[in-house]
Amino acid sequence: MLLPPLADAVILGVVEGLTEFLPVSSTGHLILVSDLLGETGEKGKIFDIVIQLGAILAVCWEFRVRIAQALRGLAADRVQQRFAANLFVAFLPAAIVGLAFQREIKAHLFNPTSVAVALAVGGLVIFAIEAWYARKGPARVTSVYDMTWKDALKVGIAQCFSLIPGTSRSGATIMGGMLFGLSRNVATEFSFFLAIPVMFAATGYELVKNRALLTTHDLAMIAVGFAVSFVAALAAVKGLIRYVAHHDFRAFAWYRIALGIVVLGYFAGS
Numbered sequence: 068m069l070l071p072p073l074a075d076a077v078i079l080g081v082v083e084g085l086t087e088f089l090p091v092s093s094t095g096h097l098i099l100v101s102d103l104l105g106e107t108g109e110k111g112k113i114f115d116i117v118i119q120l121g122a123i124l125a126v127c128w129e130f131r132v133r134i135a136q137a138l139r140g141l142a143a144d145r146v147q148q149r150f151a152a153n154l155f156v157a158f159l160p161a162a163i164v165g166l167a168f169q170r171e172i173k174a175h176l177f178n179p180t181s182v183a184v185a186l187a188v189g190g191l192v193i194f195a196i197e198a199w200y201a202r203k204g205p206a207r208v209t210s211v212y213d214m215t216w217k218d219a220l221k222v223g224i225a226q227c228f229s230l231i232p233g234t235s236r237s238g239a240t241i242m243g244g245m246l247f248g249l250s251r252n253v254a255t256e257f258s259f260f261l262a263i264p265v266m267f268a269a270t271g272y273e274l275v276k277n278r279a280l281l282t283t284h285d286l287a288m289i290a291v292g293f294a295v296s297f298v299a300a301l302a303a304v305k306g307l308i309r310y311v312a313h314h315d316f317r318a319f320a321w322y323r324i325a326l327g328i329v330v331l332g333y334f335a336g337s
Contacts, residue, residue: 084299090238121296185233187327
C-alpha cells in the first residue's frame with residue numbers, strides 16, 4: 068500500500084500511541100501495519116523506535132505529579148526510595164535478557180506469522196489468568212507503595228516474555244502482576260511507571276546504535292509520527308485507567324485472538 072510518507076507517519080503514530088500501553092502489543096501492531104504500508108526497511112524500523120518517545124512522554128505527562136513526588140522523595144522519603152528501587156529491580160530482567168538475545172529475537176521473531184501466533188497465545192493466557200483472578204480472594208497488594216522487591220522482581224521476570232513480538236509489554240507486566248498478588252489497578256499502574264525506564268532505555272539504545280540511518284530528510288515524518296503518537300498514547304492511558312476501574316481484560320483477549328487468526332489467514336494466503 069503506497070501512501071505519502073506523512074500519511075504513513077500519521078497511521079503509524081496512531082497505531083503506536085494507541086497500542087503501546089494496552090495489552091495488545093504495540094511492536095506486533097507496528098510490524099503488521101508497517102508490512103501492509105511497505106515500511107519494512109531499516110529506516111522504517113528506526114522510525115518505529117523514534118515515535119515510541121512520543122508515547123513515553125505521554126505517560127510522563129499523565130503522571131507528572133507522581134513522578135515529581137518520587138524524585139523529590141529520593142533523598143529522604145523511604146516510601147519513594149522503595150518505589151524507585153522496585154522499578155529498578157523490575158527493569159533489570161528484561162534489560163539483561165534483551166541485550167543477550169536481541170539479535171536472535173529480531174532475526175527469527177520479527178515477522179507477521181510470529182506476531183500472529185503470539186497475539187493469539189497471549190489472548191488465551193489473559194483468559195486463563197482472568198479466570199484464576201476471579202476465583203481467588205482479595206489481592207495481596209493494593210498500592211504500588213506496598214510492593215516488595217520480590218513483587219517487583221516477579222513482574223520484571225514476567226516482562227521478559229514481552230521481548231517476543233506480539234506478546235505486549237503492558238500485557239505481560241499487568242497479567243504477571245495480577246498473577247503474583249497485585250490488584251488489577253496496582254498491576255496496571257506499576258506497568259505504566261515501569262514503562263518509563265524500560266522504553267527510554269530501549270529507545271535510547273536503538274537510536275544511538277542506528278543514528279547513522281537518520282537524516283534531515285526524515286525529520287518531518289518523525290516529527291509528525293512523534294506528535295501523533297503522544298496524543299494517541301495520552302488518550303489510551305487515560306482510557307485504560309478508567310477502563311480497569313470497572314472491567315477485566317477479557318475484551319482485549321478476544322481482540323488478540325481474532326486479530327491473530329485474521330493475520331495468519333491473510334499472510335498464509337498472500
